[in-house]
Amino acid sequence: MRASRFFISTLKDAPSDAEIVSHQLMMRAGMIKRLGSGIYTYMPTGLRVIRKVEAIIREEMNKAGAIELLMPLVQPAELWQETGRWEKMGPELMRVKDRHGREFAIQPTSEEVITDVVRGEIKSYRQLPLNFYHIQTKFRDERRPRFGLMRGREFTMKDAYSFDRDLAGMQASYKIMYDAYTAIFTRFGLKFRAVAADNGAIGGTGSHEFHVIASTGEDAIVYCPTSDYAANMEAAEALPLAAERAAPKQDMAKVATPNTTKCETVAELLKIDLKQTVKSIALTVERELEGKVTKENWLLLLRGDHELNEIKVGKVPGLSNHRFATEDEIREAYGTVPGYLGPVGTQQPVRVVADRTVANMTDFVCGANEEGYHLTGANWGRDALEPEVADLRNVVEGDASPDGKGVLAIERGIEVGHVFQLGTAYSEAMKATFLDENGKPAPLQMGCYGIGVTRILGAAIEQNFDDKGIIWPTSIAPFELVLCPMGYDRSEMVKEETDKLYASLQEAGVDVIIDDRGLRPGAMFADWELIGVPHRVVIGERGLKEGNLEYQGRRDTEATAVPASGMVDFIKGKLAQ
Amino acid sequence: MRASRFFISTLKDAPSDAEIVSHQLMMRAGMIKRLGSGIYTYMPTGLRVIRKVEAIIREEMNKAGAIELLMPLVQPAELWQETGRWEKMGPELMRVKDRHGREFAIQPTSEEVITDVVRGEIKSYRQLPLNFYHIQTKFRDERRPRFGLMRGREFTMKDAYSFDRDLAGMQASYKIMYDAYTAIFTRFGLKFRAVAADNGAIGGTGSHEFHVIASTGEDAIVYCPTSDYAANMEAAEALPLAAERAAPKQDMAKVATPNTTKCETVAELLKIDLKQTVKSIALTVERELEGKVTKENWLLLLRGDHELNEIKVGKVPGLSNHRFATEDEIREAYGTVPGYLGPVGTQQPVRVVADRTVANMTDFVCGANEEGYHLTGANWGRDALEPEVADLRNVVEGDASPDGKGVLAIERGIEVGHVFQLGTAYSEAMKATFLDENGKPAPLQMGCYGIGVTRILGAAIEQNFDDKGIIWPTSIAPFELVLCPMGYDRSEMVKEETDKLYASLQEAGVDVIIDDRGLRPGAMFADWELIGVPHRVVIGERGLKEGNLEYQGRRDTEATAVPASGMVDFIKGKLAQ
Known part of the structure; x- marks a missing residue:
C-alpha cells in the first residue's frame, strides 16, 4: 500500500466527548468517525484492524469445526416473542415496523434465528453436534452509549451457537469453543484472562468471560496467582475468613451511638477496628399466594468493611426476587430506623442470613434495633440465634482462593468474549427437538459463544498505548x-x-x-x-x-x-x- | 473441507413460493433459508459464494485505487433530510426510532453518509480525487419482495463514491470504475453487457448499467451486434424508420369504425397493415401560475405497432410532470371519447407531438376526433399541421442502431451493477465543498457505483443452470x-x-x-x-x-x-x- 493512495487523516486533539484513551486515540488516528450517538463509520485504517481481527476469529472458528453462515439483521418479532425476549429485552432491543406494519427487531444477538434455522434442519441425533457462527453487525439501543467502540450501539460481533444431543456433548462443544477462544486471544497478542462467570438470568450450567487485562477496564476480575482459579467479581466465591469461630471474650453491652448509622463512623466513635463491626441490610420479598401479596423481611449481615454482592444474594434460596426494604418497611418490621438494625433480639418472621465471614465472628458490634444505640461484644448462639449462612460478599485482595491454592488478587479487565452453556432454555421455548437414539424427541442442548469484534479494538488500545499513540500487536495492526x-x-x-x-x-x-x-x-x-x-x-x-x-x-x-x-x-x- | 464437517442440506422440491429458477435452485441447494418476506439467512454454501463475489470485487476495487471503509447501517434522519430523500424515498426507506424518539434510516444506500464524511475531511483540491467504497448490508422495504435474492429487502451491496475537483476529473473517475466493473464481471465468468442508461430523477451527466444476460431477465437490453452500441430500453434511441416522408398518394377519407377504439382492431376492420395506423395518447400537464392551476392538453402520436417509452416522454420539454388525461379531460379538450382522437383538426391549445416515425408517415390512419369514425389517407402539412417531433417510443428488434453501424437486437438482462455520474447534486445539497486552486470554495463532483452482491448469485444461476441444478462459474463456486x-x-x-x-x-x-x-x-x-x-x-x-x-x-x-x-x-x- 502507498500512503498517497490510502486515506490517512490524523488529528492533534481528540474531540471533547472522547472520555477514555482508546476512544481518544482512535478518533485522533482517524480510525473511526462519529455518525451519531454510539454509531461510527469505520474509516480505512480502522477497518483494516477489524478485518484482521475477523480473519483470526474466522480461521480459529473454522479450525474448531464451527460452520459460518450469515443471519439477517432485520428479524421478525414473532421469533423473539416465542422466547419472550421481545418483552424481556426492553428498550435496548431496536424495533422497527415495515410498510405493512409488521414488527421486526434489529438483531442484538441471534439465538432465536439460529434456533429457528436449526429446528427446520435437524431431524436426528445423527446430524449432531453442529456449531454455526456468523460475524455480523449488531445493534443495541444502549441508554448511554459512550467510550467509542467500547460501548457503542451499532457494533460487530461474532456469535456462535452449538447444538448437541446431550449435556456431555454440549459440554464438549463448550470446551472446544473455550479452547478456540484461548487460541484467538493468544493470536491477537493481547494479555487476557478467562474467568468463571455467573450465568445470569438465562440460566444454564456454566459460563466463562474472556477479559483483556487493562487498568482502565470496567470489570474487576479475580484470580489466584499461584493456581488456575479466575472468576469475575460476581462469581468469585468468598470463603469464611476464619476457619472456625473463636470463643466469646466479651459480655454484650449496649452503647449510645447517636447519629451514627454507618459502620465506619461507629468504629471511629467506639475506637474499634472496622472489621469488628457487622452491617445489617434489610430486604423485602413480595410473594403472591392465592391472589394475596405477602411481604417477607430478610436481614443480611456483612462485616463492616465488606461489600454486598447482589448476584450472590439473588442465589440464596428465597431471595431471587428481592429488593431493598423501604424506610417504612424497616420501621414496621424492626421497630427502629435504618442504621441501627442488628441480629440480636430480632424476632421471626425476620429471616437473618449472615455472610460466611460474619457467621464466624466473635464479640462483634452491631445495631441494637433501637435508634441511637449499638451493641458491643455480641456473639452468636449466646446473644443472637445462630443465623442462616451464605456467601453474600465480594471477595477482596488477599482472600483465600476457593481452590485452596493461594490467595486472591484482583485486576481490571475489559470483557471481549463470553462462552455460555445455554442448555435447553431456547430449544424448549422454540420446540427445537431432534429424535434421539430411541426415536424419541428431545430438546437440543445449546451453547452460545460471543466475541465483540469492534470492542477488541478498544480493548487492545486500552492495554497498549503510550503518550505518542496506539501500539498495535502485530497480528491486528492496520x-x-x-x-x-x-x-x-x-x-x-x-x-x-x-x-x-x-x-x-x-x-x-x-x-x-x-x-x-x-x-x-x-x-x-x-x-x-x-x-x-x-x-x-x-x-x-x-x-x-x-x-x-x-x-x-x-x-x-x-x-x-x-x-x-x-x-x-x-x-x-x-x-x- | 470435509462434507462431514460442513453443512449440506438439499431438497428434492423447491417451496411453492419460489417462482423463478434461481430462487428454486438456491432453496433446493440449501444456499439460503427464508426468515421473512424478502429476508434470508445465507446458509454455509451460499455464504461461500457471497464471500468469493466480495473478494473479487474488493480486489478489483482496490486495484482501481478505491479505498474501503464501512459506513453504519443505522443512519440519522437529519442527513437524509439535508438532501430531501427522507421524504422522497417514501415507504421503501425503512425508518426506525431509538429509545429517545430520534429517527434513523436503515441504509438502502449511502450517498448522504459518505458526503458527510467527506465534507468533514476534504479541505483542498490537493486531497482529490478520492474514491471510497464499502460492502455492506442494505435494506429496502420493497412493496412486493420476490424472486429470492433477486428482489429481496435485506441484501448486500458494494457501493462506491468518487469525489473530484471538476467534471473532467469526475469523468476520469467514472471511466476507472467502468473499467473496474468490466474486470469484475469478467472475473465472475458471467456473460454480461454494459449498457447506457437513463439518468433518472437524480440528474447527472451519464450512467451505465451492467446486466448479466439471461433469458429470464426482468430488463430488455438493446445492442447492436455489429458495433459497440448498447443501452437499456429506457435509454435506447429510436431513429425515424423512414429517412424522409414520401409524397401522399391517397385523399383523406372519413370511415365509420363503430366500437373500434384500438389500432389493432381498426387495422383489422379496414384490412390494412397495423404499421399504417397512428395511435393518439392524450396527456395532461398541470401548472401552477400565481396560485392558479392551469391544465395543458398534449396529444402524443405513435405508430400503431409501437410502444410508448415514458422515460422519453418525461424528457420532452414541458412534459417532465405529465400524466395520462382522464376521460372527462379528453371529452372537454377534444369533444370526443378516447379511441377516436387524432391530429387532424385538432386546435390549439392542444399541443401535438409525433414520434419520429409518425412524423415521416404518409397516408396514415388516425382517429377523426368524432366517436365512431377514423380518417384514412391522412397526411402531414396537407390535412394536419406539421407536428412537433420527438423520440417517444421503445426501439424494437431490427431498428437502425443510433450509431449508424447496423441494426438493433434485444436480449433480456438482469441489472447487477450501475455506475453513475452524480455531479454536484449531493455536494451542493449538503454543502460539501473544497478550496480549488484559486482558494475558492467549489462543490465536489461526485460519482456513485453500485454492485448488487447477493443479486449476483441469482443472476449467475439464471444464466447457468440445467435440469440437474446450478452450474457455477469456477471463480464464484462454493x-x-x-x-x-x-x-x-x-x-x-x-x-x-x-x-x-x-x-x-x-x-x-x-x-x-x-x-x-x-x-x-x-x-x-x-x-x-x-x-x-x-x-x-x-x-x-x-x-x-x-x-x-x-x-x-x-x-x-x-x-x-x-x-x-x-x-x-x-x-x-x-x-x-
Whole structure:
C-alpha cells in the first residue's frame, strides 16, 4: 500500500466527548468517525484492524469445526416473542415496523434465528453436534452509549451457537469453543484472562468471560496467582475468613451511638477496628399466594468493611426476587430506623442470613434495633440465634482462593468474549427437538459463544498505548510495517532503495505501507506512532551511504542501524517473534 | 473441507413460493433459508459464494485505487433530510426510532453518509480525487419482495463514491470504475453487457448499467451486434424508420369504425397493415401560475405497432410532470371519447407531438376526433399541421442502431451493477465543498457505483443452470472441486487415495471438498450437481486398480478417466482455463 493512495487523516486533539484513551486515540488516528450517538463509520485504517481481527476469529472458528453462515439483521418479532425476549429485552432491543406494519427487531444477538434455522434442519441425533457462527453487525439501543467502540450501539460481533444431543456433548462443544477462544486471544497478542462467570438470568450450567487485562477496564476480575482459579467479581466465591469461630471474650453491652448509622463512623466513635463491626441490610420479598401479596423481611449481615454482592444474594434460596426494604418497611418490621438494625433480639418472621465471614465472628458490634444505640461484644448462639449462612460478599485482595491454592488478587479487565452453556432454555421455548437414539424427541442442548469484534479494538488500545499513540500487536495492526523514506520525491537513491525494499517485502508477504506523502520526518513519524504501526524502517541518504537503513519498533526508544541488504530477513525475524 | 464437517442440506422440491429458477435452485441447494418476506439467512454454501463475489470485487476495487471503509447501517434522519430523500424515498426507506424518539434510516444506500464524511475531511483540491467504497448490508422495504435474492429487502451491496475537483476529473473517475466493473464481471465468468442508461430523477451527466444476460431477465437490453452500441430500453434511441416522408398518394377519407377504439382492431376492420395506423395518447400537464392551476392538453402520436417509452416522454420539454388525461379531460379538450382522437383538426391549445416515425408517415390512419369514425389517407402539412417531433417510443428488434453501424437486437438482462455520474447534486445539497486552486470554495463532483452482491448469485444461476441444478462459474463456486470417493468408509484403498489427493490439491491451493458422508453414489452426485460445483473427481476401486480416477466437469455429459498420478496437474489445468 502507498500512503498517497490510502486515506490517512490524523488529528492533534481528540474531540471533547472522547472520555477514555482508546476512544481518544482512535478518533485522533482517524480510525473511526462519529455518525451519531454510539454509531461510527469505520474509516480505512480502522477497518483494516477489524478485518484482521475477523480473519483470526474466522480461521480459529473454522479450525474448531464451527460452520459460518450469515443471519439477517432485520428479524421478525414473532421469533423473539416465542422466547419472550421481545418483552424481556426492553428498550435496548431496536424495533422497527415495515410498510405493512409488521414488527421486526434489529438483531442484538441471534439465538432465536439460529434456533429457528436449526429446528427446520435437524431431524436426528445423527446430524449432531453442529456449531454455526456468523460475524455480523449488531445493534443495541444502549441508554448511554459512550467510550467509542467500547460501548457503542451499532457494533460487530461474532456469535456462535452449538447444538448437541446431550449435556456431555454440549459440554464438549463448550470446551472446544473455550479452547478456540484461548487460541484467538493468544493470536491477537493481547494479555487476557478467562474467568468463571455467573450465568445470569438465562440460566444454564456454566459460563466463562474472556477479559483483556487493562487498568482502565470496567470489570474487576479475580484470580489466584499461584493456581488456575479466575472468576469475575460476581462469581468469585468468598470463603469464611476464619476457619472456625473463636470463643466469646466479651459480655454484650449496649452503647449510645447517636447519629451514627454507618459502620465506619461507629468504629471511629467506639475506637474499634472496622472489621469488628457487622452491617445489617434489610430486604423485602413480595410473594403472591392465592391472589394475596405477602411481604417477607430478610436481614443480611456483612462485616463492616465488606461489600454486598447482589448476584450472590439473588442465589440464596428465597431471595431471587428481592429488593431493598423501604424506610417504612424497616420501621414496621424492626421497630427502629435504618442504621441501627442488628441480629440480636430480632424476632421471626425476620429471616437473618449472615455472610460466611460474619457467621464466624466473635464479640462483634452491631445495631441494637433501637435508634441511637449499638451493641458491643455480641456473639452468636449466646446473644443472637445462630443465623442462616451464605456467601453474600465480594471477595477482596488477599482472600483465600476457593481452590485452596493461594490467595486472591484482583485486576481490571475489559470483557471481549463470553462462552455460555445455554442448555435447553431456547430449544424448549422454540420446540427445537431432534429424535434421539430411541426415536424419541428431545430438546437440543445449546451453547452460545460471543466475541465483540469492534470492542477488541478498544480493548487492545486500552492495554497498549503510550503518550505518542496506539501500539498495535502485530497480528491486528492496520499495517505490520511502515517505510518512511527521507525525501522520496527528492532523492533518487532513497526512492530506488525504498521501492526495491517495498517490492521485496511484499513478495515476502509483509503487510507494508510506504509513506510517500512527502511530509517532513517529524510529522510523518508522529502520524505512524499515533496510528500505532508496530514496525518502522527509515530510508535516508546518510544511512544508505554506509549501506544501512534504520529500524525502530514502536516500543523501542532508539532506532537500530540494519544493513539494507539484510532488512527483509531482519523484518521477517521481527514478525516471527 | 470435509462434507462431514460442513453443512449440506438439499431438497428434492423447491417451496411453492419460489417462482423463478434461481430462487428454486438456491432453496433446493440449501444456499439460503427464508426468515421473512424478502429476508434470508445465507446458509454455509451460499455464504461461500457471497464471500468469493466480495473478494473479487474488493480486489478489483482496490486495484482501481478505491479505498474501503464501512459506513453504519443505522443512519440519522437529519442527513437524509439535508438532501430531501427522507421524504422522497417514501415507504421503501425503512425508518426506525431509538429509545429517545430520534429517527434513523436503515441504509438502502449511502450517498448522504459518505458526503458527510467527506465534507468533514476534504479541505483542498490537493486531497482529490478520492474514491471510497464499502460492502455492506442494505435494506429496502420493497412493496412486493420476490424472486429470492433477486428482489429481496435485506441484501448486500458494494457501493462506491468518487469525489473530484471538476467534471473532467469526475469523468476520469467514472471511466476507472467502468473499467473496474468490466474486470469484475469478467472475473465472475458471467456473460454480461454494459449498457447506457437513463439518468433518472437524480440528474447527472451519464450512467451505465451492467446486466448479466439471461433469458429470464426482468430488463430488455438493446445492442447492436455489429458495433459497440448498447443501452437499456429506457435509454435506447429510436431513429425515424423512414429517412424522409414520401409524397401522399391517397385523399383523406372519413370511415365509420363503430366500437373500434384500438389500432389493432381498426387495422383489422379496414384490412390494412397495423404499421399504417397512428395511435393518439392524450396527456395532461398541470401548472401552477400565481396560485392558479392551469391544465395543458398534449396529444402524443405513435405508430400503431409501437410502444410508448415514458422515460422519453418525461424528457420532452414541458412534459417532465405529465400524466395520462382522464376521460372527462379528453371529452372537454377534444369533444370526443378516447379511441377516436387524432391530429387532424385538432386546435390549439392542444399541443401535438409525433414520434419520429409518425412524423415521416404518409397516408396514415388516425382517429377523426368524432366517436365512431377514423380518417384514412391522412397526411402531414396537407390535412394536419406539421407536428412537433420527438423520440417517444421503445426501439424494437431490427431498428437502425443510433450509431449508424447496423441494426438493433434485444436480449433480456438482469441489472447487477450501475455506475453513475452524480455531479454536484449531493455536494451542493449538503454543502460539501473544497478550496480549488484559486482558494475558492467549489462543490465536489461526485460519482456513485453500485454492485448488487447477493443479486449476483441469482443472476449467475439464471444464466447457468440445467435440469440437474446450478452450474457455477469456477471463480464464484462454493467449492471449485468435489472429491467423491466410492466407499470412503469401506475401502482402505479408496480412502488412502482420496486423502492423498485431497492433501495435494489443498497444497496446490485448490478449493476442494471431500464428500465423506457415506452416501450412495446417486445421492452424492445429485447433491453436487444441484449445488453446482463445477469440477468433480470420482475415486473408486475399479478405476484405481488401473491407476485411474474419473473426472467430470459440471457441463460434461461423460466422465473422463485420468491417471491418478496426474490428477493434480489435470485439475490445475482445468482451473486455469
